[in-house]
Amino acid sequence: MNDMDIIMQNARAAFDSYKTFSGIQKASFLRKVAEEIEAARETLVNTANEETNLPLPRLNGELTRTTNQLKLFANLVEEGSWVEAAIDTADKNRTPPKPDTRKMLLPVGPVVVFGASNFPFAFSTAGGDTASALASGSSVVIKGHSAHAKTSALVFGAIQKAIESAGVHKYTVQHVLGSGSTVGAALVQHPLTAGVGFTGSFSGGKALWDLANKRERPIPVFAEMSSINPVVLLEDTLQKNAAAIAKSYAASITLGMGQFCTNPGLLLAVKSNALNDFIVSLGKEIEQVLPQKMLHSGIHASYSKGLEAALIQKGIEKVAQSEKQPAVEEAFPTIAKVAAGIFMTNPHFREEVFGPYSLVVVCDDKNQLKEVLSSLQGQLTTTVMGTDDDIRDNSDIIALQTTLAGRIILNDVPTGVEVCASMVHGGPFPATTDGRYTSVGSTAIKRWVRPVCFQGFKDDMLPDALKDNNPLNIWRIVNNEWKKGSI
Amino acid sequence: MNDMDIIMQNARAAFDSYKTFSGIQKASFLRKVAEEIEAARETLVNTANEETNLPLPRLNGELTRTTNQLKLFANLVEEGSWVEAAIDTADKNRTPPKPDTRKMLLPVGPVVVFGASNFPFAFSTAGGDTASALASGSSVVIKGHSAHAKTSALVFGAIQKAIESAGVHKYTVQHVLGSGSTVGAALVQHPLTAGVGFTGSFSGGKALWDLANKRERPIPVFAEMSSINPVVLLEDTLQKNAAAIAKSYAASITLGMGQFCTNPGLLLAVKSNALNDFIVSLGKEIEQVLPQKMLHSGIHASYSKGLEAALIQKGIEKVAQSEKQPAVEEAFPTIAKVAAGIFMTNPHFREEVFGPYSLVVVCDDKNQLKEVLSSLQGQLTTTVMGTDDDIRDNSDIIALQTTLAGRIILNDVPTGVEVCASMVHGGPFPATTDGRYTSVGSTAIKRWVRPVCFQGFKDDMLPDALKDNNPLNIWRIVNNEWKKGSI
Numbered sequence: 012m013n014d015m016d017i018i019m020q021n022a023r024a025a026f027d028s029y030k031t032f033s034g035i036q037k038a039s040f041l042r043k044v045a046e047e048i049e050a051a052r053e054t055l056v057n058t059a060n061e062e063t064n065l066p067l068p069r070l071n072g073e074l075t076r077t078t079n080q081l082k083l084f085a086n087l088v089e090e091g092s093w094v095e096a097a098i099d100t101a102d103k104n105r106t107p108p109k110p111d112t113r114k115m116l117l118p119v120g121p122v123v124v125f126g127a128s129n130f131p132f133a134f135s136t137a138g139g140d141t142a143s144a145l146a147s148g149s150s151v152v153i154k155g156h157s158a159h160a161k162t163s164a165l166v167f168g169a170i171q172k173a174i175e176s177a178g179v180h181k182y183t184v185q186h187v188l189g190s191g192s193t194v195g196a197a198l199v200q201h202p203l204t205a206g207v208g209f210t211g212s213f214s215g216g217k218a219l220w221d222l223a224n225k226r227e228r229p230i231p232v233f234a235e236m237s238s239i240n241p242v243v244l245l246e247d248t249l250q251k252n253a254a255a256i257a258k259s260y261a262a263s264i265t266l267g268m269g270q271f272c273t274n275p276g277l278l279l280a281v282k283s284n285a286l287n288d289f290i291v292s293l294g295k296e297i298e299q300v301l302p303q304k305m306l307h308s309g310i311h312a313s314y315s316k317g318l319e320a321a322l323i324q325k326g327i328e329k330v331a332q333s334e335k336q337p338a339v340e341e342a343f344p345t346i347a348k349v350a351a352g353i354f355m356t357n358p359h360f361r362e363e364v365f366g367p368y369s370l371v372v373v374c375d376d377k378n379q380l381k382e383v384l385s386s387l388q389g390q391l392t393t394t395v396m397g398t399d400d401d402i403r404d405n406s407d408i409i410a411l412q413t414t415l416a417g418r419i420i421l422n423d424v425p426t427g428v429e430v431c432a433s434m435v436h437g438g439p440f441p442a443t444t445d446g447r448y449t450s451v452g453s454t455a456i457k458r459w460v461r462p463v464c465f466q467g468f469k470d471d472m473l474p475d476a477l478k479d480n481n482p483l484n485i486w487r488i489v490n491n492e493w494k495k496g497s498i
Numbered sequence: 499m500n501d502m503d504i505i506m507q508n509a510r511a512a513f514d515s516y517k518t519f520s521g522i523q524k525a526s527f528l529r530k531v532a533e534e535i536e537a538a539r540e541t542l543v544n545t546a547n548e549e550t551n552l553p554l555p556r557l558n559g560e561l562t563r564t565t566n567q568l569k570l571f572a573n574l575v576e577e578g579s580w581v582e583a584a585i586d587t588a589d590k591n592r593t594p595p596k597p598d599t600r601k602m603l604l605p606v607g608p609v610v611v612f613g614a615s616n617f618p619f620a621f622s623t624a625g626g627d628t629a630s631a632l633a634s635g636s637s638v639v640i641k642g643h644s645a646h647a648k649t650s651a652l653v654f655g656a657i658q659k660a661i662e663s664a665g666v667h668k669y670t671v672q673h674v675l676g677s678g679s680t681v682g683a684a685l686v687q688h689p690l691t692a693g694v695g696f697t698g699s700f701s702g703g704k705a706l707w708d709l710a711n712k713r714e715r716p717i718p719v720f721a722e723m724s725s726i727n728p729v730v731l732l733e734d735t736l737q738k739n740a741a742a743i744a745k746s747y748a749a750s751i752t753l754g755m756g757q758f759c760t761n762p763g764l765l766l767a768v769k770s771n772a773l774n775d776f777i778v779s780l781g782k783e784i785e786q787v788l789p790q791k792m793l794h795s796g797i798h799a800s801y802s803k804g805l806e807a808a809l810i811q812k813g814i815e816k817v818a819q820s821e822k823q824p825a826v827e828e829a830f831p832t833i834a835k836v837a838a839g840i841f842m843t844n845p846h847f848r849e850e851v852f853g854p855y856s857l858v859v860v861c862d863d864k865n866q867l868k869e870v871l872s873s874l875q876g877q878l879t880t881t882v883m884g885t886d887d888d889i890r891d892n893s894d895i896i897a898l899q900t901t902l903a904g905r906i907i908l909n910d911v912p913t914g915v916e917v918c919a920s921m922v923h924g925g926p927f928p929a930t931t932d933g934r935y936t937s938v939g940s941t942a943i944k945r946w947v948r949p950v951c952f953q954g955f956k957d958d959m960l961p962d963a964l965k966d967n968n969p970l971n972i973w974r975i976v977n978n979e980w981k982k983g984s985i
Contacts (some may be wrong), residue, residue: 435951
């Protein structure tokens, strides 16, 4: 038995115990995890600051987001209706007799979570993947990210304290470090692993997904991978608000040195004087943004290489870069532009350059803009900036955008992902491996479950969520009617 | 442009039109399809009888099931709450300001549906896959099954009449015939195809799933493939009800000559005199079952070959066969038994033999029975037969069964799949390619959709399901509370 076997057998034993916990018990555990992380805030934030170059205010905000996420899932499972209980009662007088059937979602477990480098708290060790998996009733094995290994181990330490005080199985959460392509791959391939959460590069996510599909029993891999988050700038708003849009977009493009999954990497507009003014304003804003260190040297090298490769493409024109030359490992904020006709003939322009870079695509007319939109692959987000008049005249563009991404934003920037029931942080391939799910918000829990139907069971044998008198007081579909009381 | 391009571009054009239809409009279309099929009942049933060897009463019942399925989906989309609308309203006073976000499910379309051979109506041309896809708002391309090509064309004729009278786009449903490995594969590989429904063999389903995963943009394939539907017979009930259980199981094993996905192919029990009595009774019942023709010569050949291969395995013992020798293309109803120790060492016994065959696995004790259960792959169903005392003493076995299948049945036979909101006709791989979904019942619609979040949209730009005043009067999650009224 090798190390992976021991880890996964422990995870399976923990799952068999933890999955029997009630929503109230799971909520209590999740809140304890949040408390322990809060108690370790100073050490955690300082360590992450040393490891990731991210500034303290950002890290403090992200830690709060992380504990809020844990509390959101605690509230969700304490309330309990998320299990999608459906009940159809028997009808013995029908020919043939109709059986009693009752369905609910049950956890699949154990789940493997890969920490993401760009959010050392909110998308890493105790981030949304872990929180949603624990909320579902699954045990979790975390593959900590090597770019913030100390932070990851400290967060895991906080989780361990919560495991002890909550009295859940010792191995409900485990933590391993090591290479993604060896340790990570072995975890995904292990027969006891039932699901995988990942946030990172396309090559990394796709490789894990391929491994999972080649297993004797394939398992779902929810990989959030790459997105250039196209933004459509409509004519009337450019005429009226060019300077304001330039200001907010320069900030969004360079927020966290562009290391956000929802970074706006592509700005589309029809050529006009207003667009020219906007591009000039955007360039001036970008010139004022100071270069900063990126998360780690690998990401910096990748950005520098990606930027260089982009800027040598035929027909591209550099608009502006930060006035200050970047120091070692600092990113160089950059805006470029290209004519849509050239964009359409060169697939390189559709590739993500992860960092503070955005490309303006200048279209001859609205039809060409629609062609560009139609040529794009699946995205996490797409945005439209427009006045009421713009919107009225461009419903066809918005309809097209609705087919392109998981989230469509009006008159705002795509960076900033609200953690709530209506969020979709997901999108058609290759933005994610499975556009039917979200990795942010309460429905992220649906990634770790499957429905099970109980037929002909007596009331005392049924899970509480399906009992006649509805002891959990949850919303259920009973004989095709939504109701909360007993049957 | 080849034929496939023309078909799929027509399907895409139809999707762009049909997806804008309201729930009431889609319901009206689905009911018209049901009416036209009902109007053609006599011709349809007689043609299917000629093509499939299935008896008229069964075909009449199946046709009624098919029109009921269409009406169930009509009711579902007319009511409208299936879109899982969730709304979180803005909070401008929060730091940072909280945006307005609203989510709902939208169809992915176009969908390709493969007709199944074993249900020429209910799982074929206008069966559950087509009905649920049309209900979601997707257009459908049907690959008719060659074993009932005339029936399939006639059902499509009925659909075409409904298309005309409902005024939906001409190509909302299209019908093609041809080989699964060429025409079928080409449809799955076409860039415009967005999802696939399939019911059939493991090799067929897995091949389509592999093709879909190798696409530049992978798409979901919902293949319902193979299941041996293990049944656990507990001790007390065998002592008290052996004869009755033998009678109902002999009927279930040979229902429709065993050509049901939920056919009970494996009966597990601990050795006892009561089990011996049961096996004798089951054998006597099977001897009385008359051989009948199977669906087509291919299925018959496959059953004969599978049965022969099973019966020559080391340690297997033939218990009984029909007293009447089968004529050409008739199946030979057969029961065999094997000791659990031998079963565990030979993976051949876990393979599905599609037809009127079941294997009794005799276990030394309860632990060995649990070992056998644990060794099985994912199943559509698993059943437990037991008295109240049995159930009390064997909760560990039922817990194990809950991890094994999509549906757990107590004291009934697995054949017979109720079409309702709480049904799960699905299960862990290899029962299906995606155990998170069902192909029977109203939630089958969830296979053809993905969630989309609208952020910062004004009320008049939002889909009706997400508007403030809730014009569709559907259940929604508004700021984490379930409610039906306006915001």
